Amino acid sequence: MLVVCWVAAVVSCLGYGVGSVLQSVGARRAAHVTGVTGVALILLQGPYLLGLAADGLAFVANVVALQRLPLFLVQAVLTASVAVTAVVAAIRGEALSRRDWASLGVLGVGLVLLSLSASTESALRVSGLSQWLIFTSLLIPVVLGMVGVRLRGKPSSDLLALSSGLAFTGVAVASRGISGLPLTWHLLLNPLLWTILVQGALGMVFFALALQRGAVTTVTAITFVVEMVIPSILGVVLFGDGVAQGLVVVAVAGFALAVAGTLALARFAEPA
Secondary structure (H helix, E strand, O other), rough: HHHHHHHHHHHHHHHHHHHHHHHHHHHHHHOOOOOOHHHHHHHHHHHHHHHHHHHHHHHHHHHOOOOOOOOHHHHHHHHHHHHHHHHHHHOOOOOOOOHHHHHHHHHHHHHHHHHHHHHOOOOOOOHHHHHHHHHHOOOOHHHHHHHHHHOOHHHHHHHHHHHHHHHHHHHHHHHHHOOOOOOHHHHHHHHHOOOOOHHHHHHHHHHHHHHHHOOOOHHHHHHHHHEEEHHHHHHHHOOOEOOOOOOOOHHHHHHHHHHHHHHHOHHHHOOH
C-alpha cells in the first residue's frame, strides 16, 4: 500500500502540473473580461476544461496518497507541481536560467529530505464535531474572497490569492481526514466530502480571479505558501502526522528547501 501511495503522490503532482498549464491557457483567453463574467468565460474554454479533468485525476491520486503519507509531505509534493510547468516551459522552447535549474535542484533535495524523514502512518480519525468544524471553516475564504472581489489592484489579487490558499487548505485537511474513513455510502453524507467539493470549487474560482488581477508570481507564491504551511501544521495537530524519530531537523530542512524551491519557480505557474 505504501508504494501505491508514493506512486499516487507522483501522479497527483504531474496531474496538477499539467492541469495548471491547461488552465492558465484558458484563463488567458478570457483575460479581457473580469469578475463573475470572466470566471464564466474561463470555464467555457476547452483547455481549462481539460485542465480540470487533469486536476480531477490528480485529486483522486492525492486522496490515495494521503492514506499513508502525512500532509506536510503530500502538500510539498503537490505544490512542487510548479516544477512540472517549468519543464513544460523548457520543452516549449523557453530557456531556463541557471537560477531556474538551481531552484529545481533545491526543490528536489527538499522533497528527498522530506521523504526520508516522514513517518508513514494512517491518519487518526477525528470526531464528528471536528469534521463539522472543518466544513464550517469554508466561511473564512468565502468572506475574505468576497472582500477581495470588491477591492482593486494589488490588495484585491493578494486577498483573493490568500482566499484560494485557505480554500485549498480546507481541501487538503478534509482529504487527509477522509482517508481514515471506510468507503461506504455513508461517506456521501460526511461533511469532509462536502468540504472537499465546496472548498475545491472556491479555491479554483478565487485563484482564477487572482490571476486576472495580479502578477502570477505573487499570486502563486501566496497561494502555495498558505496551502503548504497551514495544512502541514493542522496535519500534526489533527491527524497525528509525524516525523521519524531523530529526523526532525532533516524534515524541517527539507520543508524549508521545498518551500524555497517552489517559490523560486512560482512564475511558471502560468507559462507563456
